[in-house]
Amino acid sequence: MTVTSLAPAARVLQRNLWVYRRTWRGSMLGSFLTPLLYLTAMGVGLGTLVSTSTAAFEGYEFVHFLGPGILAATCMQSAVFESTFPVLGKIAWRRNYEAILSTPLDVRHVLAGELLWVGFRVLSISSVFLLVLTLFGIPKWPFAILAVPSAILMGLAFSSVIIAFAATQRNGEGFSWVFRFIINPLFLFSGTFFPLTQLPDAVQWVAALTPLYHGVALVRGTVLGEPAFLGAWPLHIGYLVIMLAIGWTIAHRLLKRRLLS
Amino acid sequence: MPPSEEVLVHARGLTKRFGEFTAVDGVDFDVRTGEAFGFLGPNGAGKTSTMRMIACSSPISEGELSVIGMDPRRSSAQIKSRIGVVPQIDNLDAELTVRENLLMYARYFDIPGEIARQRTDELLDFVQLAERATDQVDPLSGGMKRRLTIARSLINDPELIILDEPTTGLDPQARHLVWERLYRLKQRGATLIITTHYMDEAEQLCDRLVVMDKARIVAEGSPRDLIEQYSTREVLEIRVSDAVRGTLNGLLDAIADRVEELPDRLLLYVGDGERALETVHQRQIPLESALVRRATLEDVFLRLTGRSLIE
DSSP: OOOHHHHHHHHHHHHHHHHTTTTTHHHHHHHHHHHHIIIIIIIIHHHHHHHHHHGGGGGGOHHHHHHHHHHHHHHHHHHHHHSSSSHIIIIIIOHHHHHHTTOOOHHHHHHHHHHHHHHHHHHHHHHHHHHHHHHTTOOOOOOGGGHHHHHHHHHHHHHHHHHHTTTTTTTTTHHHHIIIIIHHHHHHHHHSSGGGHHHHHHHHHHHHHHHHHHHHHHHHHHTTTOOHHHHOOOHHHHHHHHHHHHHHHHHHHHHHHOOOO | OOOOOOOOEEEEEEEEETTTTEEEEEEEEEEEETTTTEEEOOOTSHHHHHHHTTTTSSOOOOOEEETTTTTTTHHHHHHHTTTEESSOOOOOOOTBBBBHHHHHHHHHHHHHHHHHHHHHHHHHTTOOOOGGTTSTTTTTTHHHHHHHOOOOOOTOOEEEEEEEEETTTTOOHHHHHHHHHHHHHHHOOOOOEESOOOOHHHHHHSSSEEETTTEEEEEEOOOOHHHHHSSSSEEEEEEEOHHHHOOOTTTTTTTSSSSOOSSEEEEEEEEEEEEEEHHHHHHTTOOOEEEEOOHHHHHHHHHHHHOOOOO
């Protein structure tokens, strides 16, 4: 991506922002309520029962351990959702991309524009989430601000791969499969709710290979300002950057095949 | 403005293949600046594939194509910035209002805000949608959506406008309104490329056209030239009972230059339809009905391919 191709991509982002102008209030309220409900129900309610020993949660209270995990997982879900039905709709049902590709923009700009949009969504969701975590006294400022770019990187990595998948779909059936068999298991088993060490040895390494695990590790380490989590940060960032690069390449190729046949 | 001799779109041996299937099979044509050029043919003849190659939305499999002097393989962004496209199926942005559709499209072309707003207002007037400017797109009628799509294709003040079946699916009144707007564009000197499977549309709008069938161009000329070349001036259409039809063999050939047998009627190609009808009456051939009409492009197509345009 060069700077000259970012300007046209920003038009695609702008289009989504124009649409968002009509719905942003509800969307922001949701971004605020989700962490509040999770942290109250699971952190405080459930947490008081399970937090008898902080040793189980790497030396943290359960709610401190849980908060950043849910932040990362929520950002993943939103990034994935934005890359499924809305993208397929613009490919096949409403044909927005066909219209856009009749202008000087090309597939590269469309893909980059949608990723900018996902980046924007994750930016707002993770920022509001951090504010709520602050109400619970969880983040260690100012270091915690790095959780935002971490969540964005993870969101883009997921988004690029899911957009590639969306480019192969005829209807939305494949997406419910993705949510049921990929996103939900990731949500539950990527260190979001409990440390991976709680899992049987045989599946620990599988969980450690998943992208959400790396996203959670980065976000938790940055929010808590905990070097122990961040020791492997080049690994986590490297994993997500490579995933984004591969996702971009495949998504670009598949979108091009689908849209310019 | 009369068409000039300057060639705006030039194709030689232009070919489009999808795997084993050849959608466009080595076609040659030239579109001149200022003319309305038509591609007439039935569904599946290769019209849309040809359009899509011109519009840089489909890679060329083989052959030569130049659009406004540029090669779509190398300069698609530059070409696209100077043409307007009206696709067969509307692809308006249903999540934006009528006015926002035009303003957003202007953004894609990087048209500065002030000019974009001015052109948007002018174009909404031009397609008679100014009163619906703040409405959502979905509740608009088919004809209104089509007009909005046409307005959108004009936002970059294009030198060439490509319209793929501009009135398919519209009711007669809406069609006439679209035709009237396109005719105005033509008068202003715009170059139009139109695909259609309606012969009346081709006759109304096109200065020159090519007839496509099964991926190839089978004839080329002005509507009048094509009718003169491939048909007689008039056509006598008669309907007879099956019993009578069986007894006719050869009888009609003496009356008409050519006879076309369709399942429901017979077409007699003649210079003078009324006289031919008189002769039919004199021979005491019992008719269920008879109609004399001018020859149209439909007859040209029937002659060239042995099939009707709309089957």
